[in-house]
Amino acid sequence: MTLALSKGRIFEETLPLLAAAGIEPVENPESSRKLIIATNRPDVRLVIVRASDTPTYVQYGAADLGIAGKDVLIEHGGAGLYQPVDLAIAKCRMSVAVPEHFDYAAAVQRGARIRVASKYINIARDHFAAKGMHIDLIKLYGSMELAPLVGLADAIVDLVSTGGTLRANKLREVEEIMQISSRLIVNQAALKVKRDLLQPVIEAFAGAVKS
Ligand code: ATP
Ligand code: MG
Numbered sequence: 734m735t736l737a738l739s740k741g742r743i744f745e746e747t748l749p750l751l752a753a754a755g756i757e758p759v760e761n762p763e764s765s766r767k768l769i770i771a772t773n774r775p776d777v778r779l780v781i782v783r784a785s786d787t788p789t790y791v792q793y794g795a796a797d798l799g800i801a802g803k804d805v806l807i808e809h810g811g812a813g814l815y816q817p818v819d820l821a822i823a824k825c826r827m828s829v830a831v832p833e834h835f836d837y838a839a840a841v842q843r844g845a846r847i848r849v850a851s852k853y854i855n856i857a858r859d860h861f862a863a864k865g866m867h868i869d870l871i872k873l874y875g876s877m878e879l880a881p882l883v884g885l886a887d888a889i890v891d892l893v894s895t896g897g898t899l900r901a902n903k904l905r906e907v908e909e910i911m912q913i914s915s916r917l918i919v920n921q922a923a924l925k926v927k928r929d930l931l932q933p934v935i936e937a938f939a940g941a942v943k944s
Pocket of ligand 1: 823
């Protein structure tokens with residue numbers, strides 16, 4: 734059984750869930766450069782992937798299971814993936830933010846065409862379409878907070894947890910789009926073929942989720 738995880742918060746917050754399923758990684762991916770990490774169970778290994786690549790590995794069956802944020806799952810689309818458990822880890826929210834002095838309400842009111850920068854192009858497009866707003870979208874891969882400060886965009890769509898990064902860059906959250914947490918994802922074909930192996934792990938994860 735192969736489980737795809739990203740380094741950082743998802744790996745850290747998944748460790749207790751793995752422990753509940755009797756799985757202990759033999760190495761820490763933060764200090765090891767290995768991308769395939771063995772566990773105490775000879776039939777279970779972890780593969781370390783970029784957070785936004787997790788659904789791709791599971792969709793193609795290169796990993797049987799994975800853990801990915803709702804942001805990544807919505808942006809990617811859920812084809813071929815079964816999403817049995819909301820793990821309630823890596824919690825944050827997806828929001829619209831603008832410079833402190835930008836009058837967002839007035840821009841919405843007069844139907845202004847605004848420029849929005851985001852890594853989450855699909856989520857941003859759907860959000861503004863639902864509001865009936867016309868926007869120009871600019872795809873970025875990171876450091877979204879910079880875009881409004883240098884005139885690249887009027888607004889950003891990004892993840893927010895404490896709001897500290899927004900405040901440090903004189904930005905203000907003006908709309909929450911959705912609450913985000915990470916989910917267990919499972920390759921649908923693998924679940925049929927390897928049910929005896931996968932089902933107990935899915936159940937152990939579900940049982941270990943803190944509500
Ligand atoms: P990469 O660093 O590869 O570009 P990333 O920045 O999305 O990807 P992480 O920062 O590890 O990777 O985030 C992984 C997931 O954790 C995100 O998809 C999101 O669901 C969640 N997340 C991101 N930022 C926060 C945060 N500040 N607080 C809580 N959860 C977060
Ligand atoms: Mg990050």
